Amino acid sequence: MLANRHRGLVRIHGLVLLLGLGVFFWLYAEFIMRYVPAVKLSREVNLLQYFLCLVIGLLVGGSRLRAVGTRLTRLSITEAAGLASQQVGLVALAVFSMMFATQDRSISRLFLGSFLVWSWLGIFWLHRRLPVRLARFLYGHGEQIPTLFVGRARTLAMLDEWLKQRLHLGVHPVGFLALDALAPAAPATIPVTGTVADLPRVLAEKTIGQVILLEVPAEPTVARLIVDQCQAQGCRLLVHHQVEEVLGHPVVSADEGGHHFFTLHDEPLEEPLNRAVKRAFDIVVALPVVVLVLPPLMLVVWLVQRFQSPGPLFHVRARSGEGRAEFPMLKFRSMHLAPPDATAESRQASVDDDRVYPLARFLRRHSLDEFPQFWNVLTGEMSIVGPRPVMPVLDAEFERQVRSYRSKHWVRPGITGLAQSEGFRGEIRTPEQLQERIRLDLYYIAHWSIWLDVQITLKTFWQVFFPPKSAY
Structure with missing residues (x-):
């Protein structure tokens, strides 16, 4: 029931956005035509096609609204701004695609730009203010659900934070029944009404609309009693699973062939369509770089190398890719030539490293030495965004330090990644830095979206011109 209530809140919020923006589109167009002659917008312009593009953009953007989950009523300023940017970006894409496809020269670009x-601003404000007000209107006093909690005494302390996140859906706590004999002092919002043995009495005396079982009882007879009593009294039953607590790791649920499973990570890139979208993005970004940027950059680097550090243009070394398959990763050579030495090869570059020749310091700081990897992207060995690959000897060392390290090999490695866009570049000096990099890599794998790829790419592009202090 709570999930359906939240789903309804998201849908109504999206509908209000659609209606509000649709009405604003026509009112704003009328205002411009009547009172702002400086903007060349005539009544002969076919605004209907652009209105339909607005509707399509918002409908497609509805998936981004659903993705925020139960945080809809608690969006931070940054989250609300990001969500508004994604939705308006989709509207802009639809609108300007229509303009270019029809070669429409009559529509005012100033009108479209100012409207966006x-x-x-309007969508951002609505994301910040509307969900809470809608929840109060939809699930106010008349729609509240008297809720009884059942669990062990130690789980009682965890209820306060959970309730704060669900009160907007109309959850009204009326009592707590302990599965164990001890019933400790309860928070002021949740009175202790006894133990599970008192369930028949409590359900008979109070108007309970929902029972939330915080854990599955160890005794099957107790579990059966709770189910039977809820059915007999017409109460909804919501059961919380304890898999995350037992495993000590967050899990994702999945239904496969009528059986219910839990996994440690979601993997959006296991969906073929998502993989195709990501591959298309890789090609669209990498192809212009390989054709237009890489050739002149190669010439400049080669000429400077002739004077500062003669030797091969590229540094080609094996790296572990998707499924831990090795591939030859390209870089501009940024260090002086030296006799083959596995120990020296595995040494990470540091600040003022004497192995780096002068121009290479600039190349490394601005990530220009990584540009040959756009060829690796075109050949399918790498992606624009993904976990950064490291030397095989470091792979083995990091696997010993971080338990979940190998999970980064579920996807193709990237020229850049979420960790790099957050400033984790250069030498890994502490176990904490390694842990954070892997945490961000696994977060990227579990939460991939094309918009996340776009954000990371843009942020990395900015860092090419304004590199963080960790770049050297």
């Missing part, structure tokens, strides 16, 4: 700016 005002729309972003």
Whole structure:
């Protein structure tokens, strides 16, 4: 029931956004035509096709609204701004695609641009204010659900934070029944009404709309009693699973062939369509770089190397890719030539490393030495965004330090990644730095979206010109 209530809140919020922006589109167009002659918008312009593009963009953007999950009523300023940017970005893509496809020269670009700016401000404000007000209207006093909690005494302390996140859906706590004999003092919002043996009495005396079982009882007879009593009294039953607590790791649920499973990570890139979208993004970004940027950059680097550090243009070394399959990764050579030495090869570059020749310091700091890897992207060995690959000898060392390290090999490695865009570049000096890099890599794998790839790419592009202090 709670999931359906939240789903309804998201849908109504999206519908209000659609209606509000649709009405604003026509009112704003009328205002411009009547009172702002400086903007060349005539009544002969076919605004209907752009209105339909607005509707399509918002409908497609509805998936981004659903993705925020139960945080809809608690969006931070940054989250609300990001969500508004994604939705307005989709609207802009649809609108300008229509304009270019029809070669429409009659529509005012100033009108469209200013409309999108005002729309972003309006959507941002609605994301911050509307969900809470909608929840109060939809699930106020008349729609509250008297809720009884059942669990062990130690779980009682965890209820306060959970309730704060669910009160907007109309959850009204009326009592707590302990599965164990001890019933400790309860928070002021949740009175202790006894133990599970008192369930028949409590359900008979109080108007309970929902029972939330915080854990599955060890005794099957107790579990059966709870189910039977809830069915007999017409109460909804919501059962919380304890898999995460037992495993000590967050899990994702999945239904496969009528059986219910839990896994440690979600993997959006296991869906073929998502993989195709990511591959298309890789090609669209990498192809212009390989054709237009890489050739002149190669010439400049080669000429400077002739004077500062003669030797091969590229540094080609094996790296572990998707499924731990090795591939030859390309880089501009940024260090002086030296006799083969596995120990020296595995040494990470550090600040003022004497192995780096002068121009290479600039190349490394601005990530220009990584540009040959766009060829690895075109050949399918790498992606624009993904976990950064390291030397095989470091792979083995990091696997010993971080338990979940090998999970980064579920996807193709990237020229850049979420960790790099967050400033984790250069030498890994402490176990904490390694742990954080892997945490961000696994977060990326579990939460991949094309918009996340776009954000990381843009942030990395910015760092090419304004590199963080960790780049050297």
